[in-house]
Amino acid sequence: MPGRPIGDGPDGHSLWPSFVNIPCEYLESYYPLRIERWETVADTGGAGLHRGGNAVDVAYRFLEAGTIAIHDDRWLTYPWGVNGGEPGARSRKWLERADGSTEMLSSKVHDVPVKPGDLLHFVTWGGGGWGDPLARDPELVGLEVRRGLVTAEGGRRYGVVCDDSGQVDAAATTSLRAELSQGRPDPLPTFDMGPGLETILERCEAETGLPAPRPPVAL
Incomplete structure (x- = not known):
């Protein structure tokens, strides 16, 4: 969540629909997985008089084979800073496969196969700073x-x-x-949306692990 006129944005918390704080005990009781990490990510909240809330990294260890889907956002553009505050960090998702390989995932995917031992890192975006x-x-x-x-x-x-x-x-x-x-x-500017599109695309792979999107080409 972003920084606010009255204080910092809460860490590890987001507005629906980007992230829902479901207790680990519930998830582990009803689904074949274990939560191996649930922690905030330093420096992901935008700097400001009131800091933006830091992102959260939740790591899901799958115990059975299946498929997953992800519906998230803010992997390309930055959450805005306000009244001189700086933008927050982009979101990231990746799978650490049981065979030792790593697979980067986009913010919106369906039917991704997982096997026992695979570990999903679901990293939300950081909130923009205020002031x-x-x-x-x-x-x-x-x-x-x-x-x-x-x-x-x-x-x-x-x-x-x-x-x-x-x-x-x-x-x-x-x-x-x-x-x-x-x-x-x-x-100072009322809104800081981060760098221009050209820089956003240049930084894309380094910051998200995904190649920059390209405009569609007419056939």
């Missing part, structure tokens, strides 16, 4: 580094310099924020 990232409390960024919600490198999106333990370097942070403030538009 100026350089106005976020540096100590809060350091706290989120300690909690694993933001990495030390990701903290630099907020103009915050800290180590992997979340210890903030106040002098370096002041300097970096002054540097990042140079040349920014004033006021």
Whole structure:
């Protein structure tokens, strides 16, 4: 979920129909699978005065053969940032096959065969940030580094310099924020939809594991 005027977007939670939080115990009781991972993904929420909610990575281990379908979105375009906030990260899906191979999946697929031992990673998109990232409390960024919600490198999106333990370097942070403030538009844009289409397509495979879509060709 995106950052809001009153605070950060909740981590690991999305509006229907992108993701439904069904208890692991229910899934494991009624379906032939096990949930091996259910965790947020650091730095996937858009930077902002109020951070966008981080995406969630749910890993499903299949115990029987069958087929699956996925209905998701935001694998191509980025969730928008608002009032100076930055966009969130794209969604990703992939299968780690029991034979050791990896198969990337698109956001909308049907009748994908799975075998016992296959592991599906269902990674949602991150929420967009709200407000100026350089106005976020540096100590809060350091706290989120300690909690694993933001990495030390990701903290630099907020103009915050800290180590992997979340210890903030106040002098370096002041300097970096002054540097990042140079040349920014004033006021900051109301909406940040991310880079243009050409860049989106260039980054597609590196960020999603899928080739960029191409326009249809008339026969």
